[in-house]
Amino acid sequence: MNPILHDLHNKQWVWTAAHAKQQQPKQTLATGFPSLDNVLTGGFPRAGMIHLNSPLGCGEVRLMLSVLRNCKQSKQTQKLFVFIDPPFELNAEFLVAHNIPLEQLILVNTQSSEECLWSAEQCAKSGACEAVFIWQPSLKHIQVKKLEHAALQGECYCIWMHNEGLLSGQSLQKPEKYTRKKYVSRGKKCQGELTTSIDKQQALSNLPLSLSLSIKRELDELNITVNKQKIGWAQKPINIPLPFINRTNRLLKRQLKYSSNNKVLSIKRASSEHNR
Amino acid sequence: MQFDTRSLWIYLHFNRLQLDLIEANVALDHVLDADSHASTSSNKLKGTKHNAITQQTNSSDNKQQTVRVTSDIPRAVVDTTANKLCQVNQVALKKGIKLNMGLASASLLCSDLQLHEYNPDIESQHIINIADYLYLFTSDLVLAPPNAIILRVQNMLDLYGGLTPYWLVIQQALNKQNVHYVAASSFSVQAAKLLALSNQGVITGSRKNIEKALQPCPLSLTDIDTKDIQKLARIGVSVFADLTTLPIAELANRVSRYSMQTINELLGKQASKVKFYQPLPHYHDYIELLYEISLSDKLLPVIRLCLNKFSEFLLLRNAHCLSIELQFFQRDHHPKTYSFNSIRPIYKTPDWLDIIALKLEKIEFESPVYALSLTCKQYDKAEVANDDMFANKSTHVAALTLLSRLQSKLGKNKVNSLKFVEDFRPGNSSKTTSIQKHHSATAASPVFHDRPGLLLNRPTPLQLEVELIKGPERIQTGWWDDNPINRDYYIAQSSDGQQVWIYKTPEQNWFLHGFFI
Numbered sequence: 148m149n150p151i152l153h154d155l156h157n158k159q160w161v162w163t164a165a166h167a168k169q170q171q172p173k174q175t176l177a178t179g180f181p182s183l184d185n186v187l188t189g190g191f192p193r194a195g196m197i198h199l200n201s202p203l204g205c206g207e208v209r210l211m212l213s214v215l216r217n218c219k220q221s222k223q224t225q226k227l228f229v230f231i232d233p234p235f236e237l238n239a240e241f242l243v244a245h246n247i248p249l250e251q252l253i254l255v256n257t258q259s260s261e262e263c264l265w266s267a268e269q270c271a272k273s274g275a276c277e278a279v280f281i282w283q284p285s286l287k288h289i290q291v292k293k294l295e296h297a298a299l300q301g302e303c304y305c306i307w308m309h310n311e312g313l314l315s316g317q318s319l320q321k322p323e324k325y326t327r328k329k330y331v332s333r334g335k336k337c338q339g340e341l342t343t344s345i346d347k348q349q350a351l352s353n354l355p356l357s358l359s360l361s362i363k364r365e366l367d368e369l370n371i372t373v374n375k376q377k378i379g380w381a382q383k384p385i386n387i388p389l390p391f392i393n394r395t396n397r398l399l400k401r402q403l404k405y406s407s408n409n410k411v412l413s414i415k416r417a418s419s420e421h422n423r
Numbered sequence: 424m425q426f427d428t429r430s431l432w433i434y435l436h437f438n439r440l441q442l443d444l445i446e447a448n449v450a451l452d453h454v455l456d457a458d459s460h461a462s463t464s465s466n467k468l469k470g471t472k473h474n475a476i477t478q479q480t481n482s483s484d485n486k487q488q489t490v491r492v493t494s495d496i497p498r499a500v501v502d503t504t505a506n507k508l509c510q511v512n513q514v515a516l517k518k519g520i521k522l523n524m525g526l527a528s529a530s531l532l533c534s535d536l537q538l539h540e541y542n543p544d545i546e547s548q549h550i551i552n553i554a555d556y557l558y559l560f561t562s563d564l565v566l567a568p569p570n571a572i573i574l575r576v577q578n579m580l581d582l583y584g585g586l587t588p589y590w591l592v593i594q595q596a597l598n599k600q601n602v603h604y605v606a607a608s609s610f611s612v613q614a615a616k617l618l619a620l621s622n623q624g625v626i627t628g629s630r631k632n633i634e635k636a637l638q639p640c641p642l643s644l645t646d647i648d649t650k651d652i653q654k655l656a657r658i659g660v661s662v663f664a665d666l667t668t669l670p671i672a673e674l675a676n677r678v679s680r681y682s683m684q685t686i687n688e689l690l691g692k693q694a695s696k697v698k699f700y701q702p703l704p705h706y707h708d709y710i711e712l713l714y715e716i717s718l719s720d721k722l723l724p725v726i727r728l729c730l731n732k733f734s735e736f737l738l739l740r741n742a743h744c745l746s747i748e749l750q751f752f753q754r755d756h757h758p759k760t761y762s763f764n765s766i767r768p769i770y771k772t773p774d775w776l777d778i779i780a781l782k783l784e785k786i787e788f789e790s791p792v793y794a795l796s797l798t799c800k801q802y803d804k805a806e807v808a809n810d811d812m813f814a815n816k817s818t819h820v821a822a823l824t825l826l827s828r829l830q831s832k833l834g835k836n837k838v839n840s841l842k843f844v845e846d847f848r849p850g851n852s853s854k855t856t857s858i859q860k861h862h863s864a865t866a867a868s869p870v871f872h873d874r875p876g877l878l879l880n881r882p883t884p885l886q887l888e889v890e891l892i893k894g895p896e897r898i899q900t901g902w903w904d905d906n907p908i909n910r911d912y913y914i915a916q917s918s919d920g921q922q923v924w925i926y927k928t929p930e931q932n933w934f935l936h937g938f939f940i
Contacts, residue, residue: 205920207940208876236879239844240843240872249840253826254838254841255838257833266829393914
């Protein structure tokens with residue numbers, strides 16, 4: 148065998164198809180979306196670290212919570228939901244509306260990412276938690292491995308909300324389009340960015356996660372790509388309905404243009420409203 | 424309180440208490456060294472004032488020496504006021520050193536004699552610890568500081584079924600304390616004391632045997648005034664036997680009232696006045712370290728010892744507690760006090776150590792620590808839970824343990840729970856509260872509007888290109904306090920697919936307030 152491959156095999160970093168039969172009777176958790184279950188060969192794993200790569204605010208938490216609700220119904224537990232360092236203030240009303248009892252909710256605020264990861268690990272392995280939500284811009288291999296082990300030990304989900312670029316706060320200051328234009332104007336830098344993003348992708352796919360999903364909004368549907376799952380073949384992206392109550396097609400559409408001097412310039416009425 | 428002269432007393436005299444304590448500490452330290460493999464080169468033996476003779480042993484030199492420290496070193500405790508040795512260990516006795524020997528002759532006889540200054544306070548403190556332990560087996564205890572405890576046996580005889588079984592229990596308890604003692608029983612406190620001090624002590628309930636043992640005891644060991652003892656010696660009364668030959672009236676003419684009272688008590692004609700010991704309602708323990716420690720992680724083994732004692736204390740009382748206080752005494756600075764809290768009532772050492780270790784990481788001492796104390800102000804009786812054994816029990820305990828861990832590491836205000844408050848103003852509807860053990864039922868019932876999951880602490884001017892989905896929802900309220908709002912809220916979708924919550928003020932300014940997640 149190739150020495151590198153042999154080495155990787157010894158570290159158990161290579162999954163071979165021969166394992167498939169042995170590991171088959173793994174329990175999965177149905178997500179409630181048949182198409183998603185199909186892609187995930189049955190559903191979410193029963194525990195482990197789940198990576199959700201998405202822009203902030205496209206329904207990623209709602210999707211997770213709706214899956215967790217299925218899990219709760221099956222177990223009827225009093226386990227805790229822990230939110231560690233959410234990027235903004237959590238809204239209690241939203242959580243109650245999504246059937247999360249507030250007495251089972253713990254909000255942890257930490258000073259540094261080390262403390263955040265420490266807390267996440269403690270929560271995950273305690274066995275007292277249903278799910279641990281963390282928001283982190285990037286995690287190292289060893290950190291992910293620790294959390295994955297902790298989550299498996301404590302039989303809970305450790306959910307890594309990975310909102311690229313949107314957590315830095317910079318994006319709130321500068322409109323997205325503006326930065327993009329800047330990149331185009333400087334061709335070299337754009338290329339640099341591209342290669343690093345490929346590196347990032349590769350680094351992400353190497354992480355020992357139980358499940359990694361990329362979520363993107365496409366009009367009124369949520370486009371989900373499975374980047375990585377423990378057992379199963381690579382699948383094409385699938386679309387599920389957007390987990391929001393209010394969607395674009397039902398209600399009035401307005402085009403709002405906005406400039407940086409804090410004043411509204413024009414509000415264009417979309418044709419759909421006329422039609423109604 | 425006064426008692427009749429018929430009840431039986433046992434006098435426990437701890438004749439080398441300070442030496443026992445020092446040797447126990449040295450032995451413990453040896454165990455700790457072996458445990459932690461810590462390099463103790465920085466640690467200095469806490470020397471007494473007699474550095475001239477005290478050898479400073481560095482336990483890091485080699486293992487042999489450490490072993491030597493624990494067992495083979497001749498040790499003595501010296502009474503500096505009288506310049507005499509008052510407590511001597513076995514090794515020193517073998518070398519020819521005797522009690523009440525002067526310092527000079529002792530150092531001539533044995534050059535490597537370890538000397539410690541006699542401190543009655545240490546002994547007085549420790550007999551309280553012993554009394555606390557004995558209190559579990561016997562009810563009426565009298566402290567006789569610095570080094571004696573008197574037990575009232577009479578009312579325990581029925582419970583234990585006689586003196587022999589009772590004494591067996593007490594002996595076992597005392598053996599656990601690792602102290603040397605001399606015990607004597609008698610029908611008066613003074614007589615028991617005399618017997619114990621003159622090493623004639625026997626544990627017996629028969630008056631005849633006691634009388635017989637008392638006969639040769641010298642009166643100089645009793646509480647009688649030294650002046651009166653001289654007066655009595657002049658008329659030929661020097662031992663107990665001589666007392667009984669003279670009529671009481673003859674004696675009363677010669678000695679003071681106080682001495683006469685003691686004589687009467689000795690003879691069993693008058694009851695002695697004693698005050699029984701009541702254990703304190705809270706737990707307090709003080710440990711003086713043999714070496715000064717400046718690194719906080721090196722303190723952990725010592726804290727573990729403290730906690731072991733404490734957990735034994737709680738276990739015997741079927742109790743547990745929520746909070747303890749540790750005080751660290753620093754060499755050149757004021758003592759530092761830290762309190763450690765647990766959400767779940769616990770008593771076990773590992774549980775406490777877990778919490779303490781997390782907090783101790785962050786503690787830095789300005790100067791080396793030479794002693795520490797553990798205080799528990801309140802402990803509660805452990806209640807037997809009548810809950811179902813299997814239903815959610817383990818998760819509940821795990822959850823409380825987890826919360827204790829998080830709070831001790833991150834700080835109490837960093838770990839919170841959320842509460843829903845009935846307020847139409849979006850920023851006010853959630854409130855972070857500290858975690859309570861029993862949640863009151865959420866009074867407010869939400870209306871379940873479509874609300875964002877994340878709210879900005881302070882709304883920022885809108886700088887995204889957005890498309891409105893729903894709105895407006897006018898919120899104009901809060902006139903009763905100083906934060907009235909008047910906003911038209913819209914749900915909107917940004918060009919990147921983010922669902923956001925924005926509002927417009929009456930001045931037509933747009934703000935971003937939340938994200939639908």
